Amino acid sequence: MSAPQWLIVPAAGRGTRMRAACPKQYLLLDDAAVLACTLSRLHEAFPEAALLLCLDSEDQWFHASMVPFERWQRLDGGDERVNSVRAGIDWLTDHAHSDDWVLVHDVARPCVTVADLHRLMDAIGDDPVGGLLAAPVTDTLKRQDSDQRIDETVPRQGLWRALTPQGFRYGILREAFDRAVSDRFLMTDEASGVERLGHAPLLVTGRSDNLKITHPEDLALVAQILRAQQDTSRLYLSDKEPGHEPI
Incomplete structure (x- = not known):
């Protein structure tokens, strides 16, 4: 299995939409902060990164x-996600090779599974560019008019929800961020910047429960997802015990 050399986790946001006493990355999921849960998943998948x-x-x-990682660096992030990721890209100028893999993952996505993390790297391991976890759109999509009424129904065939991590070669990521600055283009995610270079990032199917905590109600939902994932993992392990024959 391929593994990334570098992980960038933007975690400088203040989460104002959560209306909480602290940034959302420090809200608790059971007894652990969101940030700690997210880093734990990444470390379980890529302990050497x-x-x-x-x-x-x-x-x-x-x-x-x-932070469970042995090798890690704290950097000052920015007001926007893109500024935080840019800080990581800039720091890597003196540390990374152009063909190194860099994975960028939102701190507010603690439900990403180790299996999906491995699946992403297996899929892009020999790719010259890189790709991202994504999920096919399953809801019917509507485009609004100026009065917030339905203007049209948008066909969902071929549409995907972009998730994270998103993984690209460092040289390509660096070029994408440099181009975005020169063009005054706001990158909503790394893939959008890479696309502007003329590349076509690979879409790697990820689990739909890789949710991003954005609104207050998301925290309870994510907590339930994490418990369900743990229960499923325990069930899987019990089925693998020596001498156990599943019905």
Whole structure:
């Protein structure tokens, strides 16, 4: 299995839409902060990777005990996600080779599974560009008019929801960010910047429960997903015990 050399986790956001007393990455899922849960998943999949953790320079909630990685670097992030990722890309200028794999993952996606992380790297391992976890759109899509009424129904065939991680060669990511700055283009994700270079990132099917915590109700939903994933994992392991024959 291929593995990334570098992981960038933007975690400088203040999560104002959550209306909480602290940024959403420090809200608790059972007894662990969202940030700690997310880093734990990444470390379980890629323990040898080096982590670049982009935090608010005035962050007062972070503690180093939340980081399970042996090799990691704290960086000052920006007001927007793209600025935090850019900080990681800039730091790598003196540390990464152009063909190194860099995975960027949202800190607010703690439900990403180890299997999906491995699936992504297996899929893009020999690719000259890279790709991202994504899920096919299953809902009917509507486009609104100026009065917030339905203007048209958008066919969902061929449409995907972009998830993270998104993984690309460092040289390509660097070029994408440099181009975005020169063109004054706001990159909503890494793939959009890579697309502007004329590349076609690979879509790798990921689980639909790889949710991003954005609104207050998302926290309880993510907590339920994590428990369900743990229960499924325990059931799978029990079926593999020596001498056990499933019905």
